[in-house]
Structures are given as C-alpha cells and as structure tokens.
Amino acid sequence: METIGAVAVLGGTGSEGGGVALRLAVAGHKVIIGSRDAAKAEARAAEINARVGGGSVSGADLKGAAAAGEIVVLTVPFTAQAGTLEQVKAELEGKILVDATVPLVPPKVSRVQLPAGGSAVAAMQEKLGPGVRVVAAFQNVSAHNLDDLDHEVDCDVLIFGDDGAACDTVVSLVGTMGLRGIYGGPVCNSAAAEALTSVLIAINRRYKLAGSGIRITGMDRPAEPRG
Numbered sequence: 001m002e003t004i005g006a007v008a009v010l011g012g013t014g015s016e017g018g019g020v021a022l023r024l025a026v027a028g029h030k031v032i033i034g035s036r037d038a039a040k041a042e043a044r045a046a047e048i049n050a051r052v053g054g055g056s057v058s059g060a061d062l063k064g065a066a067a068a069g070e071i072v073v074l075t076v077p078f079t080a081q082a083g084t085l086e087q088v089k090a091e092l093e094g095k096i097l098v099d100a101t102v103p104l105v106p107p108k109v110s111r112v113q114l115p116a117g118g119s120a121v122a123a124m125q126e127k128l129g130p131g132v133r134v135v136a137a138f139q140n141v142s143a144h145n146l147d148d149l150d151h152e153v154d155c156d157v158l159i160f161g162d163d164g165a166a167c168d169t170v171v172s173l174v175g176t177m178g179l180r181g182i183y184g185g186p187v188c189n190s191a192a193a194e195a196l197t198s199v200l201i202a203i204n205r206r207y208k209l210a211g212s213g214i215r216i217t218g219m220d221r222p223a224e225p226r227g
C-alpha cells in the first residue's frame with residue numbers, strides 16, 4: 001500500500017472541496033487548498049484550522065497547491081474541470097488525481113445529462129494520459145454532510161479508476177476520513193456515479209433532504225485492497 005502524503009484540494013474554497021479538506025484535516029492529513037486566488041485559499045485554510053484546532057491546512061494558487069500535493073483532489077464545477085486541469089497538468093504528472101466532478105447541466109441538475117463519451121472523469125483520464133493516475137471519488141457525497149462534523153457521513157464512496165494501486169490508496173484515504181470507499185471498476189464506470197448524483201438531487205428535492213447518499217449492501221466489512 002502506498003503511503004499517503006500531503007493532499008491538495010483544488011477548489012477547496014467551495015462547498016464540496018471545503019468539506020473534503022475539513023474531513024482530511026480532522027483525520028490529521030496535511031492539506032493544501034488550491035484556488036485561482038491564493039488569498040482566498042489561505043482564508044479558507046485559516047477557517048478550517050480554526051474549526052479543527054490545528055495548523056495542518058494551508059492555501060496556495062492552483063499550481064502551487066498541485067505541486068505541493070502528493071495526491072491532488074479536484075472539486076470544481078464541470079465547466080471549470082478541463083480548464084483547471086490544463087493549468088496544473090505538469091504538476092500532476094506521476095500523481096493520483098482524485099476527481100469529484102459531476103457533469104451537472106444547470107438549471108436541470110436533477111436530470112441525468114452526461115457528456116458525449118459518457119463520463120466527465122473518464123474524459124480527463126483520456127486527455128491527461130496514463131502519467132496521471134485518475135481516480136473518481138466523492139461524486140455522491142454531499143458537501144452538507146462533509147461539513148457537519150457533529151455527524152458521521154452516512155454513505156459509501158464509490159471509487160473508480162484504471163490504476164488499481166491508485167484506487168486502493170484512495171480507498172485508504174477515504175477510510176481515514178471515516179468513510180467507506182468501495183472500488184466500483186474502471187474509470188469509465190464513473191459515468192454511473194456521475195448520473196447517480198442527479199438522482200440523489202431529485203431525491204433530496206422530493207423528500208426535502210439536505211444530502212441523501214448511497215450504501216452498498218451485502219458487504220458488512222471494511223473494504224479491502226483489491227486482490
């Protein structure tokens with residue numbers, strides 16, 4: 001199993017990335033929040049440090065954060081996914097990129113509208129090439145639940161990728177955050193999680209929920225590394 005070093009969260013100033021950064025900080029990881037505006041990232045880092053009562057979170061611009069992170073998490077809107085990755089492509093080489101992107105098309109975000117080719121994350125693996133170890137994760141985990149430290153996050157995290165060792169590392173990383181990560185197949189299968197987010201949004205709206213999630217049944221044990 002690979003050791004887990006510093007984790008950069010590009011878009012960590014926003015809802016989902018802020019929640020991921022917060023849970024990573026609670027778990028004791030060194031976290032670098034990346035933003036188009038370094039001052040905005042530093043402010044968010046200070047906010048999380050104050051909440052957690054530590055100093056393990058720092059802020060930087062996108063390139064600086066991607067360079068400092070051994071694992072890089074991407075949490076930006078679909079429309080910003082390709083442009084953000086283009087800016088940090090050189091810094092990602094050889095690293096695990098955890099992509100939480102869901103290709104929502106406002107205003108009808110509760111309707112499944114996948115991009116041509118099927119999956120937003122698989123498209124990035126194709127674009128970045130095998131030198132970047134792309135893993136899809138967190139797409140069905142609501143920002144609201146990540147931010148609510150008074151409660152455990154009551155859902156599983158589906159993990160997809162073509163690099164098995166990278167997927168195992170992300171399963172471990174997610175485990176340190178108090179979540180169960182479950183390997184769900186190659187990166188093309190990310191399409192299922194991307195589609196499922198719109199289903200969860202429809203459920204949230206119909207039943208007035210802050211953040212529904214998914215649980216895999218028939219697996220009453222922690223996820224193990226793939227054999």
Ligand SMILES: NC(=O)c1ccc[n+]([C@@H]2O[C@H](COP(=O)([O-])OP(=O)(O)OC[C@H]3O[C@@H](n4cnc5c(N)ncnc54)[C@H](OP(=O)(O)O)[C@@H]3O)[C@@H](O)[C@H]2O)c1
Binds near residue numbers: 013014016075084103
């Ligand atoms: N929110 C959820 O509950 C949730 C759940 C699962 C998955 N996701 C997925 O996670 C991703 C982030 O969602 P979010 O709700 O956290 O989004 P968000 O808060 O709207 O945006 C996250 C960050 O992305 C950057 N950003 C926003 N617009 C941009 C643009 N036009 N160009 C470049 N950067 C831009 C901003 O960072 P800077 O201004 O600091 O650069 C922003 O703080 C999305 O793909 C979403 O589908 C979200």
